[in-house]
Amino acid sequence: MCGIAGTYGFGDLTEDIARRMNCALAHRGPDGEGIHVSGDVGLAHRRLSIIDREHGAQPMTTADGRYTIVYNGETYNYLPLREELEGLGHQFRTASDTEVLLEAHAQWGIEAYDRFNGMFAFAIHDAEAGSLALARDHFGIKPLYYWVDPEIAEGETPRVLFGSEIRSLLAAKVFQAAPDDRAVYRYLKFRVQDDDAQTFFAGVRRLMPGQVLTITRDGVELASYTRLQEELREIARQPGRPYDESVVAEYRERFEQAVQLRLQSEVPVGTSLSGGLDSSAVAAVIARHLREQPQDESFAAVGSRQNTFSAVFPGSRNDEERYVDALLEDYSGQITAHKIHPQPPAFLEDLRDFVRTQEEPIISTGPYAQYAVMREASQHVTVLLDGQGADEMIAGYNPYFYVYLRQLRRQGRFAELAKEMAGSRDILRKLAKVRFSGRTEVPIEALLNNEFVAAHQHEKVTSVQDDLKERLLEDTFRSSLPSLLRYEDKNTMRFSIEGRVPFVDKELLKFLFSLDESAIIHRGWNKRILREAMDGILPDMIARRRNKIGFTTPESEWFRAVAPQLREIFASESFASRPYFEAQSVVALFDDYIAHPENYGTLMFWRLLNVELWMRTFFDDADGAGRALGEGAADPEPAPEVKPAGEEPVAPELAAEEPTTKEAAAEEIAPKSDYVANEGKELDLVSAADGHTWRRFPLQTELVDKDTDLTALVRGHVERFAADLPADALPDGAPWYYVISEKIIAITQGRSWFTWEIQPRRSARLLSRFVTRTPAGIGLGDPTTMELAIREVGLPRILAASAAGAAGKLVRRKGLFYEVVGANVRAIDGPTPYSAFPSNVSAKLPPKDPDGVSAQLSAAIRAADLPQSLKESFRGTVVMDANDIGRNVLGSDVDVPAAQLEATFADNPLGQGRQRTPMAILADLGSASQR
Secondary structure (H helix, E strand, O other), X not given: OOEEEEEEOOHHHHHHHHHHHHHHOOOOOOOOEEEEEEOOEEEEEEOOOOOOOOOOOOOEEOOOOOEEEEEEEEEOOHHHHHHHHHHOOOOOOOOOHHHHHHHHHHHHHHHHHHHOOEEEEEEEEEOOXXXXXXXXXXXXXXXXXXXXXXXXXXXXXXXEEEEOOHHHHHHOOOOOOOEOHHHHHHHHHHOOOOOOOEOOEOOEEXXXXXXXXXXXXXXXXXXXXXXXXXXXXXXXXXXXXXXXXXXXXXXXXXXXXXXXXXXXXXXXXXXXXXXXXXXHHHHHHHHHHHHHOOOOHHHHHHOOOEEEEEEOOOOOOOOOHHHHHHHHHHOOOOEEEEEEOOOHHHHHHHHHHHHHHHOOOOXXXXXXXXXXXXXXXOOOOOEEEOOOOHHHHOOOOOHHHXXXXXXXXXXXXXXXXXXXXXXXXXXXXXHHHHHOOOOOOOOHHHHEXXXXXXXXXXXXXXXXXXXXXXXXXXXXXXXXXHHHHHHHHHHHHHOOOEEEOOOOOHHHHHHHHOEXXXXXXEOOEEOHHHHHHOEOOXXXXXXXXXXXXXXXXXXXHHHHHOHHHHHHHHOOHHHHHOOOEOHHHHHHHHHHHHHOHHHOOOHHHXXXXXXXXXXXXXXXXOOHHHHHHOOOOOOOOOOOOOOOOOOOOOHHHHOOOOOOOHHHHHHOOOOOOOOOOOOOOOOEEEOOOOOOEEEEEEEOOOOOOOOOOHHHHHHHHHHHHHHOOOOOOOOOOOOEEEEEEHHHHXXXXXXXXXXXXXXXXXXXXXXXXXXXXXXXXXXXXXHHHHHHHHHHHOHHHHHHHHHHHHHHHHOOOOOHHHHHHOHXXXXXXXOOOOOXXXXXXXXXXXXXXXXHHHHHHHHHHHOOOOOHHHHHHEEEEEEEEEEOOEEEEEEEOOOOOHHHHHHOOOOOOOOOOOOOOOEEEXXXXXXXXXO
């Protein structure tokens, strides 16, 4: 069974809408479709037959015509349920589990749902009552989305759409698709999705695990049909069953039964094999059974040899092939292996379809490995088992160690804590290595639109930190597993196969929660009970491996290989037009990633990229939803052209034809001629200090960093200015000066830091609260800049200056703080949101030896390739700290008084925003009488 869709309350439109929704499910099963219409209710089903293929057609109606079901999934305990129902007088016309669910509802109503053990999403219409019940399985393995018309007044019949896919809802063309900004923000900020009922589409919601939505003419009611989570908590609160060999044996038996239940099928069954403990355990249980009991009919769907499907990445850091090969060697007579080799060019080629398949943004490119495996598996099998869910149920991720250590500390179990810490030394070392790796951790807010951030800054995400089983519950039902199950369902259904997950079994989980925590984590080993249950079944190198990689792509390596193509997306007009992103900062940061990939992770870049591609796929024009559905409308904007990557990263080879450095980032700001003023400014200013007219030519430049050769940069820009200088722009013989912002010097001297690299002390946080912030800059009103001030001159001097400033306010005298603390502190700059990256997320000390820098730059200019007349009229260099409310010459090698030079920048001609003009040519045109 594959996909369902339906409507409630649309009157004469019901059948047409249901058919359109069913067409949207066209890829979710090749075996046929069904439509059922009764009054205002329309049910649609796209079938992929697994059990009772000949007779299990849907929609299916009870013999008396009252109840009709459309059903997606399988219920593994349907045979004992059928026997019970037959004992109660029910007669069955088919051997399908669909009919069992239908008759169970007829017998027990909604209370029947808690009896089902499997994966399901279904809708059951009660023609007599005029009601519709929508339900999703205990773990949310199968998806079910719905939309309730918000325009319906109280007392009117509700209008509801539902489906296995969001695209089926969009295909109904009943509402306008729009993004849900809260979901987008939480995804970008906290890396979460699928953790609550709201999807990424405004107004479209998902049933959460174990929920039932009942729709009647009187309204819509959402409830839980199960107490599974409460039962698990109650079990966990009881003293855990002591861990011993009998516990291991029982777990092994229960796990093998869970695998066997999921082999029920009339179509071929295979296994997804990553090389990890979880998927290897599933494959090994099947292979061992084929070896020891080859005639067992319950394994008939596997065949004489088990087909396994593995994504491998030879030469990559996360390649698992050696573990796959170890299992294949042990069971060479029982397994036929299929290895898939995903590559970056194929990823780019598939990217548009992959984003469309997932329907909503996902946490990383990891599920693409699964996507590639499912595509190959669909050529050989119709059902695929894998190890999904074990990590959330048996503590497969490193953070679970930290949760357990905190739990032991909270409970005062210090002897056990010491043993666990000793056993977890390598895990703790890994944590320390990550924290002190030097990798730049950029807060996502630095790359997002300020208004977007402000609108959602109240959002918070918390997780359980000191209770292992409670954390496992949280991740199983809300934080982690739901998104993994969504990826799997989307990938399998894209290629018309069914995925089954033996670990995600409520009886297996209840047993696990009845045990002491030492069955899960013990002496630094997680998944203890599974490891020991697989003793003698799995190769030791798998059962005893410490480092988990997972079924994922080598994302960092791939991003380096296709960086130019990804940059093309970030630099596109569509990306810049989104209300979410600060596009210029994203491009600049991505360019820094291209230059220094070892300094950055890729997950943040993927989230930004994924949102953009998702927006293109579903929203970019009026036909966006139709486009995404493949209804014949224009295709979405094509994925970037794939350039062969070969064996080496492509970025260096493409640099000549597609800029990927700071020069390219500069192009994202509107280019400006050297001979015109910045927007809103004037070239000429009559100085109040000397009455002279001064001409200021702002020079636009690329971004700089601590590796920039400032002398070469300045010389190059001055030569460019002189080469094309218009005849009337600068009078012959007019004295001219080179002026440079102190910021650019500080950055190249390594005296600029990202704000997240500065750890303010308590005094810095306290003192910064009393600083008045101005529109021109944050000054010392930020803990990071106050921390830099304390480092520069010491806390005692800052305190003395603060006292002087407070006294000055009493006598209405301004500026005493800076008179005491000194010009160096006055020149400290903080993060300015309106500036270009990295100034919007940086704090800077003033430059060292600005007089010496001025002399050095003047020497370089005099040695530059300039006309002789310009060399003769050049007077020197000025280091200027200027903003909209003040100017300050920090250094120079000229004999003009500082106050006179500062007056020439009274209107701040270099701008305070994103002009990217941190240097200027300043020419003295003299007084009116002189001209």
